[in-house]
Amino acid sequence: MIRLRYCLILLLTLVTAGCASFKAPVYSPDYQVLDSLKNKPLVSVSVAPVEPKDPEAKVNKISLRAASLSTEQGTFSAYFEQSMIQDLTEMGIYQPSSNVQIKATLIENDIDISSFSKGYGKMVVDxxxxxxxxxxxxxxxTGLTQFESSFAGAVAIPKAQSEYPYLVRELLKQIYSDPEFIKELSK
Structure with missing residues:
Protein backbone atom coordinates (compact mmCIF):
# COMPACT_ATOMS: atom_id res chain seq x y z
CA MET A 1 0.00 0.00 0.00
CA ILE A 2 2.81 2.40 0.89
CA ARG A 3 4.59 1.52 -2.34
CA LEU A 4 1.42 2.27 -4.34
CA ARG A 5 1.04 5.68 -2.65
CA TYR A 6 4.69 6.46 -3.34
CA CYS A 7 4.25 5.54 -7.02
CA LEU A 8 1.10 7.70 -7.31
CA ILE A 9 2.82 10.68 -5.68
CA LEU A 10 5.83 10.22 -7.94
CA LEU A 11 3.62 9.99 -11.03
CA LEU A 12 1.66 13.10 -10.01
CA THR A 13 4.92 14.97 -9.38
CA LEU A 14 6.30 14.04 -12.80
CA VAL A 15 3.10 15.02 -14.58
CA THR A 16 2.79 18.38 -12.84
CA ALA A 17 6.51 19.11 -13.23
CA GLY A 18 6.07 18.65 -16.97
CA CYS A 19 3.89 21.73 -17.11
CA ALA A 20 6.33 23.91 -15.24
CA SER A 21 8.92 26.37 -16.41
CA PHE A 22 11.83 27.12 -14.13
CA LYS A 23 14.10 30.20 -14.14
CA ALA A 24 17.86 29.88 -13.82
CA PRO A 25 19.08 31.47 -10.58
CA VAL A 26 21.15 34.64 -10.65
CA TYR A 27 24.81 34.09 -11.52
CA SER A 28 27.39 34.66 -8.81
CA PRO A 29 31.11 34.93 -9.63
CA ASP A 30 33.98 32.73 -8.48
CA TYR A 31 35.73 35.47 -6.51
CA GLN A 32 38.87 33.40 -5.96
CA VAL A 33 39.46 33.24 -9.74
CA LEU A 34 38.57 36.90 -10.23
CA ASP A 35 40.82 38.03 -7.39
CA SER A 36 43.77 36.22 -8.96
CA LEU A 37 43.23 38.24 -12.16
CA LYS A 38 42.79 41.59 -10.40
CA ASN A 39 46.53 41.65 -9.70
CA LYS A 40 47.47 41.22 -13.36
CA PRO A 41 47.97 44.20 -15.70
CA LEU A 42 45.07 43.59 -18.10
CA VAL A 43 43.67 45.90 -20.76
CA SER A 44 40.11 47.20 -20.71
CA VAL A 45 37.65 45.11 -22.72
CA SER A 46 34.13 45.30 -24.08
CA VAL A 47 31.81 42.38 -24.73
CA ALA A 48 29.83 41.92 -27.94
CA PRO A 49 26.34 40.42 -27.74
CA VAL A 50 26.81 36.67 -27.34
CA GLU A 51 25.53 34.60 -30.24
CA PRO A 52 23.09 33.12 -31.02
CA LYS A 53 20.62 35.79 -30.01
CA ASP A 54 17.66 33.83 -31.43
CA PRO A 55 15.58 32.45 -28.51
CA GLU A 56 14.64 29.49 -30.71
CA ALA A 57 18.28 28.40 -31.18
CA LYS A 58 18.99 24.98 -29.69
CA VAL A 59 21.48 26.36 -27.13
CA ASN A 60 18.84 28.78 -25.84
CA LYS A 61 16.49 25.94 -24.82
CA ILE A 62 17.07 23.55 -21.94
CA SER A 63 14.65 20.76 -21.12
CA LEU A 64 14.70 19.28 -17.63
CA ARG A 65 12.83 16.06 -18.27
CA ALA A 66 9.37 17.41 -19.11
CA ALA A 67 9.95 20.88 -17.63
CA SER A 68 11.87 23.74 -19.20
CA LEU A 69 14.58 26.05 -17.88
CA SER A 70 14.71 29.69 -18.94
CA THR A 71 16.43 32.90 -17.86
CA GLU A 72 15.40 36.39 -16.84
CA GLN A 73 17.59 37.66 -19.70
CA GLY A 74 15.46 35.84 -22.28
CA THR A 75 18.22 33.60 -23.68
CA PHE A 76 21.08 31.58 -22.27
CA SER A 77 23.39 33.51 -24.61
CA ALA A 78 22.36 36.74 -22.89
CA TYR A 79 22.76 35.05 -19.47
CA PHE A 80 26.34 34.10 -20.37
CA GLU A 81 27.02 37.60 -21.71
CA GLN A 82 25.74 39.28 -18.54
CA SER A 83 27.72 36.84 -16.38
CA MET A 84 30.92 37.66 -18.24
CA ILE A 85 30.26 41.41 -18.02
CA GLN A 86 29.64 41.03 -14.28
CA ASP A 87 32.98 39.23 -13.87
CA LEU A 88 34.95 41.70 -16.01
CA THR A 89 33.37 44.59 -14.08
CA GLU A 90 34.39 42.95 -10.81
CA MET A 91 37.95 42.64 -12.17
CA GLY A 92 37.87 46.35 -13.05
CA ILE A 93 38.53 45.86 -16.78
CA TYR A 94 35.07 46.11 -18.35
CA GLN A 95 34.67 49.22 -20.48
CA PRO A 96 31.85 49.23 -23.08
CA SER A 97 33.77 51.61 -25.38
CA SER A 98 37.03 49.62 -25.40
CA ASN A 99 38.47 48.74 -28.82
CA VAL A 100 39.45 45.33 -27.38
CA GLN A 101 36.30 43.27 -27.70
CA ILE A 102 35.42 39.76 -26.59
CA LYS A 103 33.05 37.94 -28.94
CA ALA A 104 31.49 34.64 -27.97
CA THR A 105 29.22 32.07 -29.60
CA LEU A 106 27.48 29.45 -27.49
CA ILE A 107 27.97 26.05 -29.18
CA GLU A 108 26.55 23.67 -26.54
CA ASN A 109 24.47 24.37 -23.46
CA ASP A 110 22.74 21.59 -21.56
CA ILE A 111 21.83 20.24 -18.16
CA ASP A 112 21.16 16.50 -18.30
CA ILE A 113 19.15 14.83 -15.52
CA SER A 114 18.19 11.67 -17.39
CA SER A 115 20.27 9.52 -15.01
CA PHE A 116 18.64 8.31 -11.80
CA SER A 117 21.37 9.53 -9.44
CA LYS A 118 23.68 11.99 -11.25
CA GLY A 119 23.14 15.16 -13.22
CA TYR A 120 25.55 16.62 -15.74
CA GLY A 121 26.07 20.04 -17.23
CA LYS A 122 27.97 20.89 -20.40
CA MET A 123 28.60 24.29 -21.91
CA VAL A 124 30.85 24.98 -24.90
CA VAL A 125 31.70 28.42 -26.26
CA ASP A 126 33.79 29.71 -29.15
CA THR A 142 34.26 23.71 -22.39
CA GLY A 143 32.72 23.77 -18.94
CA LEU A 144 31.56 20.50 -17.37
CA THR A 145 29.76 19.90 -14.09
CA GLN A 146 28.39 16.89 -12.26
CA PHE A 147 25.96 16.91 -9.36
CA GLU A 148 23.79 14.61 -7.25
CA SER A 149 20.37 14.08 -8.79
CA SER A 150 17.41 11.77 -8.28
CA PHE A 151 14.92 9.55 -10.03
CA ALA A 152 12.17 11.75 -8.57
CA GLY A 153 11.47 14.73 -10.80
CA ALA A 154 10.43 16.79 -7.77
CA VAL A 155 14.04 16.50 -6.55
CA ALA A 156 15.97 16.35 -9.83
CA ILE A 157 14.40 19.33 -11.62
CA PRO A 158 14.91 21.97 -8.88
CA LYS A 159 18.43 20.60 -8.30
CA ALA A 160 19.26 21.00 -12.01
CA GLN A 161 17.78 24.50 -11.95
CA SER A 162 20.00 25.50 -9.02
CA GLU A 163 23.10 24.02 -10.72
CA TYR A 164 22.94 26.16 -13.89
CA PRO A 165 24.93 29.14 -12.51
CA TYR A 166 27.67 26.70 -11.44
CA LEU A 167 27.93 25.46 -15.02
CA VAL A 168 28.36 29.02 -16.29
CA ARG A 169 30.88 29.71 -13.53
CA GLU A 170 32.86 26.59 -14.46
CA LEU A 171 33.04 27.62 -18.12
CA LEU A 172 34.13 31.16 -17.22
CA LYS A 173 36.74 29.71 -14.84
CA GLN A 174 38.18 27.72 -17.77
CA ILE A 175 38.46 30.94 -19.78
CA TYR A 176 39.94 33.09 -17.01
CA SER A 177 42.44 30.38 -16.02
CA ASP A 178 43.79 29.97 -19.56
CA PRO A 179 47.32 31.44 -19.82
CA GLU A 180 46.74 32.20 -23.53
CA PHE A 181 43.60 34.22 -22.74
CA ILE A 182 45.42 36.10 -19.97
CA LYS A 183 48.39 36.79 -22.25
CA GLU A 184 46.09 38.17 -24.95
CA LEU A 185 44.54 40.65 -22.51
CA SER A 186 47.82 41.64 -20.87
CA LYS A 187 49.12 45.18 -21.34
Missing amino acids: LEIHKSSVLTFSKQY
Missing part, protein backbone atom coordinates in the same frame (compact mmCIF):
# COMPACT_ATOMS: atom_id res chain seq x y z
CA LEU A 127 35.55 32.81 -27.87
CA GLU A 128 37.37 35.47 -29.90
CA ILE A 129 39.25 38.61 -29.00
CA HIS A 130 39.29 41.45 -31.51
CA LYS A 131 41.64 44.43 -31.18
CA SER A 132 40.51 47.40 -33.27
CA SER A 133 38.27 44.99 -35.22
CA VAL A 134 41.18 42.63 -36.00
CA LEU A 135 40.85 39.03 -34.80
CA THR A 136 43.84 38.31 -32.55
CA PHE A 137 42.65 35.30 -30.53
CA SER A 138 40.24 32.41 -31.11
CA LYS A 139 39.69 29.37 -28.92
CA GLN A 140 36.95 26.98 -27.85
CA TYR A 141 36.29 26.41 -24.15
